[in-house]
Amino acid sequence: MPDNGEITTNIENNIGTIEFYHPKGNSLPGKMLRDLADTITQMGKNPDAYAIVLKSRGDGAFCAGASFDELIAIDNYQEGKHFFMGFALVLNAMRQCPKLTIVRVQGKTVGGGVGIASAGDYTIAHESAAIKLSELALGIGPFVVGPAVERKVGTSAFSTLSVDASSWNSAEWARENGLFSKVCENHFDLDEKVESLAKQLAGYSPDAMKELKKVLWKGTENWDELLEERAEISGRLVLSDFTKNFIEEFKSK
Template identity: 50%
Template sequence: MSSKGTLFTTTQNSIATITFGHPASNSFPSELLHLLTEELHQLSTRTDITLIVLQSEGQGAFCAGASFDELLAVSNFVEGTQFFSGFANVINAMRKCSKLIIGRIHGKAVGGGVGLAAACDYTFATHDSALKLSEIAIGIGPFVIEPVVTKKIGKTAIAELTLSPTEWKTAAWGHEKGLYSKVFGTVSEMDDALFSFTTKLASYNPEALSEMKKVLWEGTENWDVLLNERAAISGKLVLSDFTKHALLQFKK
């Protein structure tokens, strides 16, 4: 695996499984976010695919969010906005994809990783799938992913999550709030249930599934604009003295 990470897709019985990976806790540098966005667009047009499973490599974290090294390297507003638009593009690609997306959240999700889980149409998780939004602690905020997380768990729950940026929320909390559809004790139990669920779901009328996807995302038609506006907010904040100092302390 390179420092840029990896992304590959396998297909079986009309189910496409996208697997992403990165040595830094499955975090996403911009190039990897772009690859995922393009892969989702491509799979959306394929008539031989009924369903998509999104998962990450390894047995550690599901996703640690955006690349910390790239965040540190942001030096101006344009770079900052482009950096944060990476997750905006992925979430919009997931939203507009014609296929239902099932998330396999095997471990911890932080920041953008929580956004990815929320953008899935249905999610399988384990007791190890704790979650955290740490952005406020470094002087920014989860502005890009807020709409999709709020869509799943509501404003009250995202306030609880966002305003306690150093506190891990348990997978049980995620399940109670609606972020995780199912939570299992072990990865093997999760994978057995995931296989059974996706096999059955993929046997249904693809057109009905695609129409159901549209229903699930009603009211989000303005997100192409909204999420890019949110990326600009973060792009401005990341240049603040507070954030630069916090990032340096965090890196130490």
């Protein structure tokens, strides 16, 4: 398995599968974020894929969020904005993709990973899939992923996740608040539920699903500008001594 991570794709029976992998908890460095956004966009244009499954590799964490190694190396505003724009590009690619997207979440997910789970049109999770928005603890705040998370769970639950940045919230909490559509007791059931729904969607009218996607995402037409503005906020805050010190202390544990 490559040290820098990889993204793989497959189309079978009109189901397009996108899988990302990184050895550090399926975290997402800047280049992988842009590659993932491009991959989602291209899969959305492929006429052979009627529906999309987005997943990460392994049975551990679904996504550890931003790469700490990359965050601590940022030393100017433009680099900071560029990095956080990676998450904006992924979320906007998921939003603009004309295909319905199932997100499979098999384990804990943090920060940007919660954003990706929230941007799924239907998200199915394992019972171990606890979630946390840890950005405020880093001195940043969940600004880029915020619109995607708040759209799914509402302002009250988003506030709970954002303010209590050190606590995990269970998969069942995420289901009760609308982020997860289903929670499965084991990985066999998780795969079965994902495959079953994907097969259903692959048999539906692509035109009808495209129109439904527009309805589901109504009101997000300004996200290109909004998420760029949020990336600018994060890009500025990531330069603070607070953030640098937090990451150094975290890595030394």
